Amino acid sequence: MDTLMKILNEIDDSINWEKEKAVIDDRLLDSFGVITLVSELEDAFGIEIEASEMAAENFNSAEAMCQMILRLKEK
Amino acid sequence: MAYHTAVYLALFLPLALLAYQLAPKKVRWCVLLAAGYSFFWLISKGLVAYLLGTTLFTHYVGIWLGWMKLRCRTEAEQAPKEDQAEIRKQYKRKEKWILAGGILALAGVLAWLKYYNFFAKNLNALMEISGSTALLPAKDLLLPIGISFYTLQAIGYMADVYWEKVPSEKNLGKLALFLGFFPQIMEGPISMYAQTADVLWEGNSLKGENLSKGSVRILWGLFKKMIIADRLYVLVRAVFDYYENYNGIVIAAAAVAYTVQLYMEFSGCMDIVIGSGRMFGVTLPENFNQPFASRNAAEFWRRWHMTLGVWFKTYVFYPVSVSSAVKKWNKFGRKHLGKYLTKLGVSAIALFPVWLLNGLWHGPQWNYIFYGMYYFVILLGGVALEPVRSKVLKLWHADEHALYWRIPQILKTWVIIFAGELFFRANGLRAGLRMFESMFREFTPQKLWDGTFLGFGLDGADYLAIGTGCLVVACVGMIKERKLLGEEGLQTLRTPVRWALYYGLILSVIIFGAYGVGYQQVDLIYANF
Numbered sequence: 001m002d003t004l005m006k007i008l009n010e011i012d013d014s015i016n017w018e019k020e021k022a023v024i025d026d027r028l029l030d031s032f033g034v035i036t037l038v039s040e041l042e043d044a045f046g047i048e049i050e051a052s053e054m055a056a057e058n059f060n061s062a063e064a065m066c067q068m069i070l071r072l073k074e075k
Numbered sequence: 076m077a078y079h080t081a082v083y084l085a086l087f088l089p090l091a092l093l094a095y096q097l098a099p100k101k102v103r104w105c106v107l108l109a110a111g112y113s114f115f116w117l118i119s120k121g122l123v124a125y126l127l128g129t130t131l132f133t134h135y136v137g138i139w140l141g142w143m144k145l146r147c148r149t150e151a152e153q154a155p156k157e158d159q160a161e162i163r164k165q166y167k168r169k170e171k172w173i174l175a176g177g178i179l180a181l182a183g184v185l186a187w188l189k190y191y192n193f194f195a196k197n198l199n200a201l202m203e204i205s206g207s208t209a210l211l212p213a214k215d216l217l218l219p220i221g222i223s224f225y226t227l228q229a230i231g232y233m234a235d236v237y238w239e240k241v242p243s244e245k246n247l248g249k250l251a252l253f254l255g256f257f258p259q260i261m262e263g264p265i266s267m268y269a270q271t272a273d274v275l276w277e278g279n280s281l282k283g284e285n286l287s288k289g290s291v292r293i294l295w296g297l298f299k300k301m302i303i304a305d306r307l308y309v310l311v312r313a314v315f316d317y318y319e320n321y322n323g324i325v326i327a328a329a330a331v332a333y334t335v336q337l338y339m340e341f342s343g344c345m346d347i348v349i350g351s352g353r354m355f356g357v358t359l360p361e362n363f364n365q366p367f368a369s370r371n372a373a374e375f376w377r378r379w380h381m382t383l384g385v386w387f388k389t390y391v392f393y394p395v396s397v398s399s400a401v402k403k404w405n406k407f408g409r410k411h412l413g414k415y416l417t418k419l420g421v422s423a424i425a426l427f428p429v430w431l432l433n434g435l436w437h438g439p440q441w442n443y444i445f446y447g448m449y450y451f452v453i454l455l456g457g458v459a460l461e462p463v464r465s466k467v468l469k470l471w472h473a474d475e476h477a478l479y480w481r482i483p484q485i486l487k488t489w490v491i492i493f494a495g496e497l498f499f500r501a502n503g504l505r506a507g508l509r510m511f512e513s514m515f516r517e518f519t520p521q522k523l524w525d526g527t528f529l530g531f532g533l534d535g536a537d538y539l540a541i542g543t544g545c546l547v548v549a550c551v552g553m554i555k556e557r558k559l560l561g562e563e564g565l566q567t568l569r570t571p572v573r574w575a576l577y578y579g580l581i582l583s584v585i586i587f588g589a590y591g592v593g594y595q596q597v598d599l600i601y602a603n604f
Contacts (some may be wrong), residue, residue, distance in 0.1 A: 031388060036421075038397060069311065
């Protein structure tokens with residue numbers, strides 16, 4: 001979680017990542033931000049994020065991202 | 076039989092509603108399906124075969140993908156743990172090929188019918204320039220109405236099955252209904268399988284609340300179309316078809332008029348479509364969300380033709396963004412070029428196909444391709460200038476939500492939109508460029524009030540109706556944007572006030588709608604795409 005929070009704060013430190021639950025739905029992070037985030041997450045956690053994972057529910061909060069990372073690591 | 080015609084509103088829709096309600100719950104989907112195919116037949120006659128063919132093919136590809144996934148699961152479960160990943164990988168590769176074949180076939184039919192003559196014409200022109208004879212003869216190809224819309228829905232369904240967002244549909248009738256729901260056939264909205272397939276299938280009884288809300292939505296659409304769009308059509312046609320005779324403010328005003336016409340027409344049609352769906356208890360996705368309140372071009376495309384934007388984002392932008400080529404570029408870029416240039420490169424690679432396809436999707440004309448590329452450049456420029464914008468905001472201690480910052484941004488976006496629509500509507504790219512250039516010649520604002528605009532087929536009363544209509548639409552837009560009436564909308568108003576508004580809407584359409592002597596029924600613009 002610490003590594004994830006570090007990445008998220010590097011992407012945009014104006015977002016309260018610990019509390020925010022609708023980062024995508026509320027458009028706090030746009031599609032270009034999501035793309036940058038994807039490559040950071042892939043590098044940091046050694047996972048592969050495919051197009052099928054590019055859904056708002058996977059990126060709306062730090063918790064949702066954490067769950068996605070854990071799920072992809074198990075694959 | 077377009078959606079704003081009396082045949083649809085007074086005959087087809089009521090008959091479909093009646094037949095739907097009278098039918099037993101179990102077979103109501105059959106009524107909707109029969110209505111869809113009858114509707115298509117009445118417009119396109121034998122071309123309904125394309126819709127049927129697309130449905131059968133999409134159903135087959137879905138079944139095939141579903142079967143592969145089942146086999147993959149079974150084989151992986153039975154295999155030793157160390158082999159499971161490899162089995163899944165092999166199946167994934169096969170499924171990818173099936174999906175690619177499915178997409179190519181459907182896109183191929185669309186491309187053949189829509190772009191063959193465009194391709195042949197341009198290739199022949201090139202051959203003639205190089206001194207050779209024409210290579211490809213022109214063909215008489217008939218384009219089924221709505222093909223650009225139902226093809227995207229079909230491709231979206233196949234991709235969703237591939238991604239396991241939805242299970243493959245075994246029931247052909249359910250898939251056929253998803254692709255052939257009659258209110259959506261001509262102009263969308265482009266829905267995803269998970270959004271509408273189940274509710275269409277359920278066959279719930281009609282409800283008074285849905286019927287009344289649907290009717291109000293339809294009336295609102297007629298208000299936009301008949302009072303504003305159909306009047307502006309007269310002015311727009313007069314200027315765009317004889318653009319050589321005009322310049323300066325006349326061209327600029329025509330570009331604004333066309334943008335307003337297109338919005339009122341397309342969003343008005345969507346109101347009729349969504350209202351029709353609502354009457355059956357089906358919530359179709361929204362296509363517009365106050366686009367003229369956008370502060371930049373990117374936001375505009377999140378508010379204008381939203382379902383097309385979501386489709387391109389889901390099925391083109393994101394898949395390209397996370398493709399192995401882009402990932403390789405990302406790694407290389409971050410090592411050698413830094414974050415800024417890498418992000419710019421990724422954005423360019425992901426945005427280019429989206430906007431090329433967006434332009435092409437609208438039709439086989441260079442001005443549509445130019446329109447797509449115009450937004451590609453503007454959106455990429457937005458990404459490139461983002462750090463500058465942030466620095467300016469910080470340096471001036473400016474609040475980006477304050478009116479002094481928002482209003483100039485909105486006005487700048489309007490200029491971008493109007494210029495784009497000028498090229499979009501122009502009779503070809505050459506005409507568009509000529510019109511754009513002539514806008515800066517003899518720019519005399521006096522023409523706005525010296526009677527020049529009374530020579531375009533509209534009189535003072537028409538301009539008053541257009542102006543008042545736009546004001547009403549703008550006020551409603553502001554109420555929606557600021558959520559002044561909450562989620563319940565008009566329902567929060569007192570009954571006498573609400574009914575006064577309903578009657579006002581009905582009477583204004585009857586009294587001020589553009590029909591009768593001197594007007595002609597105007598076709599729906601997006602039905603031609």
